[in-house]
Amino acid sequence: MADLSDPSSVFGDLAGEIGRNVYVPDPVEGYKLGELVDFHIDRLKIKLIQNNGDVEDIVYVPHDDVLPAEDDITKDVDDSCSLMYLNEGTLLDNCRLRYARKQIYTYVANILISINPYEVIPGLYSNENINLYHGKSIGTLPPHIFAIADKAHRELKGNKNSQSIIVSGESGGGKTESQKHILRYLCDRWGAAAGSIEQRLLDANPILEAFGNAKTIRNNNSSRFGKFVEIHFNKEYNVSGGFVSHYLLEKSRICHQNPGERNYHIFYQLIAGVDDELAENLYLKSPEEFNYLSQNPKFFANSGTFSKIPIHRRLQQNYLTDDLIDDYINFKTLQKNLEEVGIDEVIQRNIFSIISGILHLGNVNFEDSDDFRGGCCIDSNSSEYLKISARLFGLDIEDFRRQLTSKVIQSKTNSKGTVIIVPLKPSEARAARDAFAKAIYTRLFDDIVAAINNSIPSTDSQFFNERILKNEQELYRCEALNVPEVEFVDNQDCIELFESRGVGLLDLLDEEAKIPRGSSVHFTEEVHRHHISNFRILPPRRSRLRGYRNMRDNEGFLIRHYAGAVCYRTFHFLEKNNDTLHVNLEMIITTSDNPYLKNLFFPTTVNMSSKIPRSNIRTKVHNSIASKFRSQLNSLLSKLKMTGTHFVRCIKPNSEMKPGKFEGAQILSQLKSSGMTSVLKLMHCGFPSRISFKELYTSYQFFLPENLKKLDPRFFGRFRSH
CATH class of the missing domain: 1.20.58.530 (Methane Monooxygenase Hydroxylase; Chain G, domain 1)
Known part of the structure; x- marks a missing residue:
């Protein structure tokens, strides 16, 4: 077998085997299959072979770019480490063959590759499969997300140590669905005794997706926030509770979406599924009549559910389709799930009032004021939207008008300072309006996640490199194993x-x-x-x-990330990093007649008319997205480092989100950037399967004679191997 750490060794093998199968790089397919015809000093002559076996072309390729292929090109394996040749070409082709047979899961040692099928595969997640994978070691059954979940639970029980399953990949790779299947497996196997806890953990998913997921160009159900789901187990290792931590909701999406993308699902679900009486009270109209939705006003539906949406709420005559998303049906499900986690009908009406209020607020526009003091005023065409949003937020309309068109600042002309009201320009007022909408929605999202957690009793790339690649090679050095060093992209400096x-x-x-x-x-x-x-x-x-x-x-800069160079335009960086809300807009919430909205900002509210010492008045509620990101990421990594880890790498097979379409170059890029090709090289040179001395000793201890039971586990392991 060729030594992949030495390209000349690969060439030596190939040069001696004219007529053997090889892979050559291809910009579209990733790698193409060929046959070695001849070799020269600086290149190899390759005859490319089509899928049907016909000869496609003759090409000349540099030695180092040619990779050996399996003798049987129709063969696929559950674990890519079982292949004769472990390289990018064989890994990609193994995934290609399996995907064509609707086998979306493949192992690389204990790491699971999951390629999004973009279709429902009958029986793949059945109760029979849940029972089948219970207690089975990795490799005894075909690759499956259930096997990873079961392994994590077995190691939780065996090692008495918390476990993490890290599900990562590009948008559209299937991370959300993978997480749901893991949760379902754990709850089905070990959650029955927990009663309602199991159901509440499962009920949380549709709620989080409604308020935190949206359609993007790459994914119809893209999570626009980071999520860390903890499942708590009792002494019997049964599910006893859980907790959801969320990170950095994409707030800019509330006010603006890129072409072809949608706002958060909840806005469309509310319009599609709410009953006529509540829709009238919320002044709901068709999505294209709201600025915050007009970028893409289409519903997700089918012919049956689309017809159930009242005509005046669906001016568009066409709709989007997805097997897993339907705005009308999902809203009905959402109402039940909210009830299950303790958000009753009264609170739901308050939540829906806030959602509708945000939509109407987005239609409030501003123009230059004729007042000699300058500033701006509400556009006459927006007056009705201002009234409706004020009514839905429970605010006095004239007070709301003033706070949207001015800001409070504190001068420092003396020791106490003077509070000054400054008129806003139209552009500044629009920014303040959007900041207000984002602040309300963010606090609403936080509160819904908190409600989910209250209902459940409580008892990434560099991390992957460190946990798998660095630690693996360090283990070989400590064990004095003669394993060649495998280079990988270390992005610590990045x-x-x-x-x-x-x-x-x-x-x-x-x-x-x-x-x-x-x-x-x-x-x-x-x-x-x-x-x-x-x-x-x-x-x-x-x-x-x-x-x-x-x-x-x-105007920008390029950064060489581990997955390639990315160009950043910096024009909106300051704006997007600014999480600032003018204090007068925050304080007006204290006057709201909507108790739920008021409580989002001030759990213990104060009356705005009460005397507040001037020295305590803040001109802005100031935070930065960057500082929050750093804090939340460090907190997450601290948690992960204390756990045993399991990895699921989710792969997006094509840009069109179509079932059965395998775009090789795109998939190869994802496999590289996720570290899979580096792991494959390491496993080729190293030992993908291992067991600790203590585990080995414990498995034999019951059967050992008394004199051998006294052996040190490490000595016993070495004694057994001789």
């Missing part, structure tokens, strides 16, 4: 580029927000100045894409 104190990108962005006239141009110039010698960062003119090469150096 992480430091973002997180270093003072000069990291996150700190530079926060610092720019603090200076009086901070700008995206100045921020970008500072990035280039501080990192002029850092190979990770380049000016946009170095991009391979023509559209980015036309950018000025102070």
